[in-house]
Amino acid sequence: MSIRVRYFASLREKMGRVEETLAAEGLETVSDVWKAVSEGRPLPEQILCAVNMDYATPESLVADGDEVAFFPPVTGG
Amino acid sequence: MSIRVRYFASLREKMGRVEETLAAEGLETVSDVWKAVSEGRPLPEQILCAVNMDYATPESLVADGDEVAFFPPVTGG
Amino acid sequence: MTVELRPTPFEPFAELSRFHESMAEQRRSAGALATFIGTMRDFNEGDTVTRMTLEHYPGMTERQLAAIVETARARWQFIDALVIHRVGEVWPGDPIVLVGVWSSHRAAAFDACRYLMEELKSRAPFWKKETLGAGERWVSCNTPGYSSCG
Amino acid sequence: MTVELRPTPFEPFAELSRFHESMAEQRRSAGALATFIGTMRDFNEGDTVTRMTLEHYPGMTERQLAAIVETARARWQFIDALVIHRVGEVWPGDPIVLVGVWSSHRAAAFDACRYLMEELKSRAPFWKKETLGAGERWVSCNTPGYSSCG
Numbered sequence: 001m002s003i004r005v006r007y008f009a010s011l012r013e014k015m016g017r018v019e020e021t022l023a024a025e026g027l028e029t030v031s032d033v034w035k036a037v038s039e040g041r042p043l044p045e046q047i048l049c050a051v052n053m054d055y056a057t058p059e060s061l062v063a064d065g066d067e068v069a070f071f072p073p074v075t076g077g
Numbered sequence: 078m079s080i081r082v083r084y085f086a087s088l089r090e091k092m093g094r095v096e097e098t099l100a101a102e103g104l105e106t107v108s109d110v111w112k113a114v115s116e117g118r119p120l121p122e123q124i125l126c127a128v129n130m131d132y133a134t135p136e137s138l139v140a141d142g143d144e145v146a147f148f149p150p151v152t153g154g
Numbered sequence: 155m156t157v158e159l160r161p162t163p164f165e166p167f168a169e170l171s172r173f174h175e176s177m178a179e180q181r182r183s184a185g186a187l188a189t190f191i192g193t194m195r196d197f198n199e200g201d202t203v204t205r206m207t208l209e210h211y212p213g214m215t216e217r218q219l220a221a222i223v224e225t226a227r228a229r230w231q232f233i234d235a236l237v238i239h240r241v242g243e244v245w246p247g248d249p250i251v252l253v254g255v256w257s258s259h260r261a262a263a264f265d266a267c268r269y270l271m272e273e274l275k276s277r278a279p280f281w282k283k284e285t286l287g288a289g290e291r292w293v294s295c296n297t298p299g300y301s302s303c304g
Numbered sequence: 305m306t307v308e309l310r311p312t313p314f315e316p317f318a319e320l321s322r323f324h325e326s327m328a329e330q331r332r333s334a335g336a337l338a339t340f341i342g343t344m345r346d347f348n349e350g351d352t353v354t355r356m357t358l359e360h361y362p363g364m365t366e367r368q369l370a371a372i373v374e375t376a377r378a379r380w381q382f383i384d385a386l387v388i389h390r391v392g393e394v395w396p397g398d399p400i401v402l403v404g405v406w407s408s409h410r411a412a413a414f415d416a417c418r419y420l421m422e423e424l425k426s427r428a429p430f431w432k433k434e435t436l437g438a439g440e441r442w443v444s445c446n447t448p449g450y451s452s453c454g
Contacts, residue, residue, distance in 0.1 A: 053361070073445045074426070077401050247331055
């Protein structure tokens with residue numbers, strides 16, 4: 001399966017990359033995706049996540065072709 | 078004593094005058110002023126009153142030279 | 155703090171822009187501006203309204219508006235406020251009232267702006283007389299403003 | 305309903321005026337317009353801020369803003385709404401966000417306008433990075449907006 005993973009703002013700088021595409025098998029949830037891109041670390045509590053541009057939770061399911069995004073609390077307005 | 082009495086909006090039309098000056102003695106309260114201009118009738122409940130351009134009550138005291146106003150509920154904005 | 159009565163039509167966005175520009179350096183600390191603009195509708199209580207006359211109590215109206223602004227100023231932190239209200243003859247679509255509150259914080263701007271409008275509608279001596287197809291009538295009361303249709 | 309992201313400076317009063325004019329006949333039933341304009345301050349948390357970069361998530365930001373407007377529309381009766389938000393480089397005094405809600409009733413206009421701002425600040429994917437004299441920093445969180453200093 002193929003999952004596009006995107007990072008924004010301070011998390012983007014921390015990860016040192018804007019996005020990447022995971023080709024790994026066995027990714028069932030957003031949490032699995034995070035572990036795959038962060039050497040198995042748990043998702044930091046304050047980090048928000050989205051699947052296909054809708055807000056999601058670490059338990060949200062992911063499917064082949066999905067876009068998963070991770071980012072810090074939003075500060076617009 | 079001399080009291081200037083002013084009317085606004087629908088009350089002005091009802092009274093048939095914009096203002097008048099009372100020269101009567103013994104006017105102690107706004108309520109007395111109303112009675113003097115309306116042939117002794119009680120002040121209608123919904124009518125607001127002001128003394129020298131500050132909101133007042135029927136019990137508010139009046140003094141020589143005061144301006145007393147009567148008007149219906151306000152509808153600005 | 156500016157309170158104005160206007161006997162002729164005004165353009166609310168131009169007024170806001172002018173006032174905003176006139177604040178000069180203060181503007182940089184006023185990160186939040188909440189405004190309300192009330193315009194004349196062409197209907198009321200089911201009837202078509204073709205024209206309206208706004209009567210006021212010269213002297214008392216300005217005094218009450220200033221008092222309302224001062225009360226708000228004691229309650230919320232804001233940098234400046236603008237209140238403009240029409241008097242005289244008004245036609246459908248004409249702006250009637252403009253309130254703007256500049257603050258460093260949006261909660262204060264929103265709350266003070268709304269307070270000014272509610273107080274203005276309940277305390278400032280203005281009276282609307284509507285011209286309908288079939289004559290004239292005085293508007294009898296303002297609707298309470300803190301409960302919304304939501 | 306209009307939601308726009310702007311990569312360059314905009315003039316909020318001109319935008320409001322233009323949008324207001326474009327409503328044509330609807331304007332006559334929209335007697336109430338509540339707006340909020342947020343501009344960049346030249347300080348934050350005690351520090352002088354000389355510049356700011358607004359990052360967003362193209363696609364998701366527009367989608368979330370549109371969803372916020374639709375939720376408000378289901379909750380309050382309003383005729384039209386305008387949301388404009390800057391992205392990219394912003395300087396002190398520059399408008400960042402503009403929200404306007406046109407309604408027949410002031411309570412709905414006020415409540416929907418405030419709701420749009422609070423939801424925008426808590427849900428729309430924007431991130432501010434401040435340039436200070438001594439470097440840069442990300443703004444870590446937005447302040448809650450429903451409690452005011454009053």
